[in-house]
Amino acid sequence: MNVRQGFAFACLLAAMVGCKDSSTSYLNAQLQGIDQPVPPVSYPELNPFSASSIALGKLLFNDQRLSSDNTISCASCHDRSLGFATNLPANPGVEQRPGTRNSPSLGNVAFQPYFMREGSVPTLEAQILVPIQEHNEFDSNILEIVAELEGDETYQSLSQAAYDQPLSAFTLTRSIANFERTLVSNQSRWDAFIGGEEFELTDEELDGLRIFTSERANCISCHNGFNFTNYEIVNNGLYEVFQDEGLANLTLRPEDEGKFKVPSLRNVSLTAPYMHDGSLANLYEVIAHYEQGGQQHPNQDARIKPFELTFSERDNLVAFLSTLEDDSFGQGE
Ligand code: HEC
Ligand code: HEC
Numbered sequence: 001m002n003v004r005q006g007f008a009f010a011c012l013l014a015a016m017v018g019c020k021d022s023s024t025s026y027l028n029a030q031l032q033g034i035d036q037p038v039p040p041v042s043y044p045e046l047n048p049f050s051a052s053s054i055a056l057g058k059l060l061f062n063d064q065r066l067s068s069d070n071t072i073s074c075a076s077c078h079d080r081s082l083g084f085a086t087n088l089p090a091n092p093g094v095e096q097r098p099g100t101r102n103s104p105s106l107g108n109v110a111f112q113p114y115f116m117r118e119g120s121v122p123t124l125e126a127q128i129l130v131p132i133q134e135h136n137e138f139d140s141n142i143l144e145i146v147a148e149l150e151g152d153e154t155y156q157s158l159s160q161a162a163y164d165q166p167l168s169a170f171t172l173t174r175s176i177a178n179f180e181r182t183l184v185s186n187q188s189r190w191d192a193f194i195g196g197e198e199f200e201l202t203d204e205e206l207d208g209l210r211i212f213t214s215e216r217a218n219c220i221s222c223h224n225g226f227n228f229t230n231y232e233i234v235n236n237g238l239y240e241v242f243q244d245e246g247l248a249n250l251t252l253r254p255e256d257e258g259k260f261k262v263p264s265l266r267n268v269s270l271t272a273p274y275m276h277d278g279s280l281a282n283l284y285e286v287i288a289h290y291e292q293g294g295q296q297h298p299n300q301d302a303r304i305k306p307f308e309l310t311f312s313e314r315d316n317l318v319a320f321l322s323t324l325e326d327d328s329f330g331q332g333e
């Protein structure tokens with residue numbers, strides 16, 4: 001947003017939202033970057049953007065031959081029509097082996113500083129090995145996959161064009177990672193609004209924005225920045241006792257129990273059910289969880305505190321969250 005637009009935006013918020021609250025200035029101070037546009041994606045120096053790399057990655061992302069029994073692909077769990085997430089609490093892997101975690105959206109995954117729900121994997125390229133090897137996902141081996149795909153002429157020619165070498169573990173992981181970097185979601189109604197389309201949001205949606213940013217609900221203290229996450233790994237009080245211990249699975253430290261990465265809220269209206277285990281069925285259940293102030297786990301973050309909304313405030317908060325839905329996302333290339 002340029003300075004002039006920024007000024008118009010600030011005035012607009014003061015006029016349309018701030019006026020509903022006693023203070024007009026605090027809202028502007030509280031936006032915490034959610035009014036910033038989605039920046040351009042940067043590609044790693046060792047894996048530059050190329051059309052052939054992305055074409056190869058896209059085909060591989062949708063190819064069931066990556067799984068040991070050739071029944072599922074990445075897209076089985078990261079579904080284009082569901083914001084590259086899922087509508088099941090957890091998707092089964094090969095041979096219908098039950099999964100344990102909810103498949104997150106891959107929208108704007110390019111901007112994440114680390115991957116997985118406890119942030120255990122540093123790059124998109126490295127992340128690809130996880131589902132390939134995981135017993136409850138593909139249960140396969142990247143070298144076997146490369147051998148199985150060796151005779152595919154389309155793959156071989158795209159791999160040559162993109163990386164100057166035949167299909168290999170190197171070109172498979174690089175190309176899928178670059179395809180994932182193209183999954184940019186920046187065409188929601190919220191994006192139009194911050195881009196200067198002042199009348200894009202309804203009064204109800206703007207009231208939802210007021211609640212989202214209010215000190216009372218304080219969603220913005222964790223879900224901030226252009227991607228509606230600060231990427232912290234925290235305990236949001238989902239349970240009193242966690243079956244899946246989150247970050248503590250990795251560190252074995254009791255103070256890390258129940259800590260998960262703060263997820264982006266972009267396209268959240270497409271990605272139910274919610275939380276690491278998909279245990280909350282819809283956004284009203286999510287809001288009820290936060291209003292209750294969490295289940296009081298010893299590691300629960302101090303920002304999760306009880307508060308109360310009226311029925312219409314709940315509807316308005318859901319309406320605001322739904323403005324983050326990007327209808328072009330998941331349909332285009
Ligand atoms: C059987 C379902 C399933 C399949 C198949 C699958 N994923 Fe996932 N994916 C998940 C789940 C569940 C998680 C969260 C795992 C965790 O946090 O431990 C995840 C996490 C991710 C993440 C990290 C996202 C984040 O926000 O940190 C990326 C990236 C990803 N998957 C890409 C892929 C790619 C690429 C493939 C194919 C090579 C793939 N997935 C196949 C279920 C699946
Ligand atoms: C202390 C930080 C914090 C605050 C404050 C917070 N959240 Fe969250 N939020 C999280 C974490 C962490 C998760 C993921 C928990 C998990 O995976 O089990 C999450 C998950 C969510 C999800 C599920 C997204 C998904 O894709 O599964 C939604 C929706 C959500 N929060 C909305 C809100 C709203 C609305 C508020 C304000 C009422 C709020 N959050 C306040 C940390 C926070």
